[in-house]
Amino acid sequence: MKRRLLETLQFVLTTGLMLIASSNVFGESLVSLANPLQGTDSVQDFSHGNLYPAIATPFPMNAWSAYTQPMPDSFYYQYQQTKFRGIRQTHQPSPWINEYAAFSFMPVTGELRVNDRDRASDFSHEQEQARPSYYQVYLQTHDATIEVTPTPRCASFKVTYGDSVGEDRPAYIVLDAFRGGSSVQILPDRKTVIGTVRNNSGGVPSNFANYFIVKFDQAFESHGTWTPDNIAEGQNEATGDHVGAYFQFNTSTSHEVTYQVASSFISHEQAEQNMRSEIGTDDFDTVLAKADAAWNEHLARITIEGGSHEQRRTFYSAMYRTMLFPHQFYEIDSAGTKKYYSPYDGKIHEGVMYTDSGLWDTFRALHPLLNLIAPETNAEILQGLLNAYNESGWLPAWASPGHRDCMIGNHAFSLFADAWVKGIRDFDAEAALKAIVHDANNEGPIRTIGRQGCDFYRELGYIPSSEISEATAKTLEFAYDDYCASVLARGLGEDEIADRFAADSTKWRNVLDTETGFVRGRNKDGSWAEHFSPDEWGGPFTEGSSWHWTWSVFHDIDGLIEALGGRDAFAKRLDSVFNAPPTVRTGSYGGLIHEMTEMIALNMGQYAHGNQPIQHMIYLYVHAGQPWKTQYHARQVMDRLYDSSPRGLCGDEDNGQTSAWYVFSALGLYPVTPGDTTYIMGSPLFERATVQLSNDKTFTVEAIENSHENVYVQSATLNGEPLDRAWLTHDEIVSGGTLRLQMSDVPNKMWASSPESRPAH
Template sequence: MKKVLFLLFTLLVLTTQSQAQNLLRYVNPLVGTDSDFSLSTGNTYPAIALPWGMNFWTPQTAPNGDGWQYAYDANKIRGFKQTHQPSPWINDYGAFSLLPMTGKNPEVRHLKRGSWYSHKTETAQAHYYQVYLADYDCWTEITPTERAAQMRFRWGQEGPKSVLLDAFDMGSMVKIIPAERKIIGYAKNNHGGVPDNFRNYFVAIFDQDFDLTNTFSDTIVLKDLSAEGKHVGALVHFKSGVRTVNVKLASSFISHEQAELNLQREIGADAFEVTKEKARLAWEKILGRVQVQGGAETDKMNFYTALYRVMLFPRKFFEFDAKGQMVHYSPYNGQVLPGYMFTDNGFWDTFRAVFPLFSVLFPELDGQIMQGLVNTYKESGWLPEWASPGHRDCMIGSNSASLVTEAWLKGIRGFDIETLYEAMVKNSQSVGPVASVGRLGAEQYNRLGYVPYNVGINENTARTLEYAYADYCIWQLGQKLGKPEAPTFAKRAQNWRNVFDKSSNFMRGRNADGSWQSPFRPDKWGDAFTEGSSWHYTWSVFHDPAGLAGAMGGKPQMAAKLDSIFSSAPTFDYSYYGFPIHEITEMLIMGMGQYAHGNQPIQHAVYLYNWVGQPWKAQMRARDIMKKLYQPTPDGLCGDEDNGQTSAWLVFSGMGFYPVCPATGEYALGSPLFQKITLKLENGKTFTIDAAGNSDQNIYIQSAKLNQQPFSKNFLSHQQIMQGGTLQLMMGAKPNTTRGVGVKDAPYSMSAQ
């Protein structure tokens, strides 16, 4: 009775501590899960997790090892999986799963053991998951902590019951300890980027005695209490009278002892409902950093679901030892070392809006991530560009420079900037251990001013454009730190001009002798570009839109070129890939001409109207994209969600502004989704966007005031936001073509200073 009273008291205290409104009701983890290889509507899975948690949990509908581990249109669940997967294209690592079953001889084969389920009995929330497994007459529930979780299995029928733990393939181990109602083990199943000693060590502690136990190796059931090999697992059976089994689980990348320490520290004696309530409060607190009023319920669902997605990656890859000291297993050198480590992020995607959002809402976290980059550099000799959990050979660019420069210039501290500057300069000089690290083509780029089309380096023009922006970042940071080599990077920041073809007003591949690549099709995907065409990459001059306008012949010409993105037919050339990749299909079906919001390179383009004296078009296009391409449904996204980037676009745009060039500390204005948005900043101040009269029809800014003063500019500075205050927007149904058209109303451009 005392335990029951204590539980009720604890739940009452936790509930009354919550001051935020119930924002979790707007989060739908199933958005984007109706995806496959040929067409992405998000490429997501329902991540049951805490913000930036070390481990996520998800129902698994796919066979082991399938990157599309949960598909909304599947009809069977094969297990409940601890996952670290950042993308189906990168796949998972250190995964294992549990599955409640019935019968004397339960099926261990993952292709055979799945149970029918229905979305009608499925509850998916950020902090809690529940579903009914029809074949086993069992309700399963999951609730997480950062490094642990609780599961609850409730059977409706008498008879033999068991729980299967599958440690997956590529090397695994399990050991059953009946006297302690415990299973320990490890799982590898990584897809690259780790040392030989990589393990995810796990512990599962049950609240019921084991009646019988088995292990299995691949498909062969064994009577041993332990097994180790390519693919092993465990089966624990319970007496027929048992109806409910609770399991407490945790894992560690360091050791079994550390996994048990994580379990004790994060769950301990807590009951399932206590862990669930703690998880709910954690999400409510952090979602509450942004409060919105007005707007449709679907807008709120889109907005807060997007905010949830932004707060999943990068994941914390550090733990706390017995002395309470922060430590991490290094996926770069295999040692256990002190300090921060984060992983599972592709900076090619997330430099654009995810990290800028962190700088506004979560600057302390941003500083921690930067110190994690310091540790990555010290442990591997390179900055990461795509880590999962170590360096992966995926995507292009040198976009870590944007993250570091943005953080430092925005006043974020708590990390070793000198080491990171050294790493950025090193990145600019050569290629790293894989082609995505450092700069592939650095020698040619630094000598010629571009990466040539005809020297065997693919996606060369895209690399040139991204390196030029990275050089802008190094120049800005170098100036701030007083580095003598900074002017060299200022010159290189203009290298985008070397791949701009004035005869077509497109970016274009250029040969080593200076001639243009020919024949040229601006709608050819890949080849000189990355997951897009020249239609998309022509706008990748984040730091100098005014310079780009000048190269195109002037502001009217650039405005007309922006218009043509949407008015041109969605033609394409897929010969580089050999088939229409899913990004091409996603562009085709959206009915927006050559605009391909489902992938990252062009997502900032609509905001460029602010640089050419036509800000009302940015307002119109941004609102149109928000309304058409985001829905709170399983097929509700228009392409890869990509570690929160496509979601971060919506969060920023829903607030009414967007970081076209993160390193400048400016945000171009658009059209907010809501009548009022309040940002609760870490420094204790609030910044409010008050959009009077805002509606689905009233999408245009008629006039603006910042802190009661007339405001004609088409951008906000980071400093203005962090100082707190109010941006008042008067919205209307017709564009105001006289507001924000002055030269000084445009945001920063390098060549205009």
């Protein structure tokens, strides 16, 4: 007992110190600044983030979320709705990818209602609280409050019934194991239920399952199982396409019920182990304190000073979103060994696995951010990619939890190269290169793994749009990925392989029409596709038009500048993106898709920040010798397109990418070319931002006289020395020090504008 008391006291003291360390100069706990409801006011036709309020720990296996829409709607939390249907365990990385392994809990009072359409309750956002570590809502229909706080693989719940609940108004908790294959087994003498769910949206072996255990602190007054057509009072087991369970509680002694939930993709025994190791004897408040501490430690890796309260909330809401994906997919057994069920071969392996991430989105800024502030996590992610290759024969491109047929490119190549050049070597680089060579030269069983059209790419130097959809976009992305492959091969001393990939990385030139100044679709016979219009979406492009894709030459920006007529002409072309009207031709889509609608609504010309292909374009002004335009436009986007509200994003957030853009831009830096060590400088949002590096050093960006109007850099020093360039290297940052910028409301067109000041690419 004394030992337990000492352990508790030590934890409280440690947590208290962490809370102090993770509070900014305004005394605000960082976790309290992050808003999980940001970006949740979305519908299928117009996205303000397409997010749900994910209650989780950093890089969890599971998250928990309220849901307002009946199953199987993948847009399941919509802020404007007034009906609440439960809190579900969720793994959904995107509503376009959909859910897997989900189940939910819902308090119900009075008449027992089990289907999520029947049991729904009215609720109000005024009676809803959310932060990354905690969610609470009062359910008006049932006079009950439900709360949840997470661990990586478990959660603790608390339900409090109101005074109206009693003998004449029974209190229930309904467990819904959802459609798609489920089972429940109730053990009333142990106040426990054991369940299995198999619901998924594809990309898994036939033996895929999520095994969960629920342990209550109170005995059941009554219990039973249910299907959508029947309630079986007193029944202890049920198996079928869609089953659930319910539990009635006696509120005469207590109106509060708590319960703990653990799950596993390995077995029920492993779920028990997860509960022992992650919750043990902790009560609800202790689980919450530990979740708060975990978030405060991660969020404190970047601390900020200055700015408004709303800007601080927006920044830490973005930081929180950059630490949700990819999900851990491994567990730790009783001997402390990391193990995972493979969603690729259906077997149990030792090691690590991550999933639920689209690399087409996240290679751009999310993974470079992790390389800066969470390199140990990104190294594990890379080893997980190699484990996926070992078990499936292909590197993932979009995993959830296995290979999914979505998006384009071989951007695992980018992740390996970016980590390598930034000194992160805790992965098998030789195995990575072997996998890269394989995937670059073979078509996969689905379009998104390997290279669709690789024979055309090899023989013609491009993928013909007359033969394969999204061909020009694929050519551009494959050329960049070949650059990344060459970087890793060169680093490993494989010069012959590096030379071959470096030569292939120039193939972007084969889809650039220098007469029009745009990338275009090209036919198999070498002719340009007819009826070209730069604002036509689809066809040879992915989720965009030539206005967006022409800039997707991350690795050879100097070559692109030359091909478009030199620095002055290039800068004018960049200007034209903002000056052009926000018109769209629906092309092969046949109608407006939400990305088109969102670009039109932004009214920033052809700049479509709500989707990924053009998000780096603002920073290309630095390469053109006009860094003041980068400064202006970066601030415009941060100020106009981001806030912490449910409408606080301008398109799909996409696994942390759009948030990572904001985090980097608020620092005044952006990694235009992952796989290279250069960060392009923009306009920092805060007076001071300090990055806590993994080597125990810090890097600080100070913006003197910064304000809403003072967006322009007048001069700069790095560690006290004058700096006449608008870029830094990774080594300069991780060596620690201070970048000090003098800000003004008038651009200094001389600073960092000479040809000698331009970045390397």
